[in-house]
Amino acid sequence: MATVFKSDYKCQQISLTFSPGSFELSMFELGRAHTVLCTVVYRPPKYNKGFLNVFSDFLAEIMPKYDRVLIVGDFNIHVCCPDKPMAKDFLDLVDSFNLVQSVSGPTQEHGHTLDLVLSYGLPVLNLEICGAFFSDHMPVLFDVSLACETVKPCAPVRYGRMMKPSTAASFSPAFLNLAQSDTMSSDSLDTEQLTSAFLSSCTGALDIVAPLKLMRPRPKSEPWLNDVTRAARRECRQAERRWKKDKLHVTRDILKESWRKYQSIVKLEKMSYFSKIISSNLNKPRVLFKTIDAMLNSPLLTCIEASTEVCEKFLCYFIDKISTIRASISPPSFDPSIDIICAVFQQFGPVSLSSLCLVTSHRLLPPYPVEFPKVPF
Structure with a gap:
């Protein structure tokens, strides 16, 4: 198995923490600022019942670490026949990690789809299956856009x-x-x-x-996430995939229990992280205040920069909303203004002291402060 790339690309080969015995793979990171994990996989055609478990552990290890992943290779799984148990379980596993399988035609001379292109966070474009020349498998050519935005939210600006x-x-x-x-005289200017x-x-x-x-502040990381929390998260993902597969009540309870376990582990690791900071900085009030402030006050969300275009969109949104509401209201069958008798004031006279006292004495709530004298003069 070999991977060939141009010298213009910055690639660094990496390895797994364990050795997968049921398939071969070659992994490398492409780029520096926005890293893409590229993996070439070859699975022998001989049936191996442990392949799905090992491949699941492989995905659980790499997916939380990268925002963009590209996995290609010969899997020797007939994904064109989703009714087969092996193909169905494999497609469910791929779907549980939000991976997109882009190959839809036959890639082998016998008419099966064995060579796959799995991607996450990368658009696969212009995919083409060429004719077979030196092998019974057909080359699969495609383009990917490496300049796409990452999944991580940007820090507020x-x-x-x-x-x-x-x-x-x-x-x-x-x-x-x-x-x-300033040459202007202050005597000639108003306030x-x-x-x-x-x-x-x-x-x-x-x-x-x-x-x-x-x-442009840097986005805050989560330093309390370590190997212990990642292992608990992998158990949650395995329980979730198992429940999606069989939909049993027992596996659903296992999934709930694994999520509770993961949340408790994260809370303990977070408490341990802040406890170490506080205990090591007892004589540094500035560090303590900054740490406690970060725990109590959540970071502000990114605000939209004010502009004429944003104001126009805001105005059009409410105009369209009011127009839609008015259009949905059916007009009344009669004119209500006809039956309303309006009182018309035609003559006004001065108010006497007795009439004013009579009006103010019948009011339940005074129109003036309580401490204000109630004498009208």
Whole structure:
């Protein structure tokens, strides 16, 4: 088994933590910034009942670590016949890990689909099955887009000013220079114009001593996830696949119990992680405050940057919503304005003291504060 690639690509060969005995594979990481795990698999045609379990452990080890995965090779499984037990179990296993199988035609001279292309987070384009020349298997050619976005959420982006100890000392000279360069006389300006000029001068001075910069915080990792939590998560995935396969009540209870076990393990590892930080930084209040603040205050979500296009979409959404509601309301069978008798005031007179006292004495809630005197004069 061999993998050939151009020298322009940055590839690094890796290996598993265990040795799969039922199939052969070659793994390598493609790229550095947005890593793609590429794997070439060959499964011998001889039946091996332990293949699905070993391949399941293989997927459980690699899938949590990578956002984009590409698995190709000769599996010698007739996926074109999904009624067969081996093919059905294999397709269920692939589907449980959200892998997409892109080959839909025969790849062998006898008309079976044995060579597969499994992908996760990668669009497979222009797939073509060529004619067989030097083997009974047909070459499968396809394109993948390596510039696609990763699954991990981006960190929130905001603009901010870097305030240093020298910023306050530099602000006053910058403000005076801007104020002196303003040729407009303050005597000819009204209050609004003076306020606007002062705000403009302050903003200009801040842009000089502490300009706005784009701050892109790094996404926070989860350091308490280790080999113990990953092993518990693999057990959950195995229980989930078993329940999807047989749909029995017993396997469903096993799945629930494995999820409870996984959640308790994660909680214990998280408590252990923060306990170590707190115990090792007892004399560092700054580190303690930052740690406790990170636990109590969740990070803010990414805000949408205000723009004319966003405002127009927001306006059109509510206009369309109101139009849809109005269109769904059927008009009444009669005009309700005809039966309504409106009172018309035609004559007004001065209010006397006795009538005012009579009106205010019948009110349940006073229209004035309680401490306000109730004498009308």
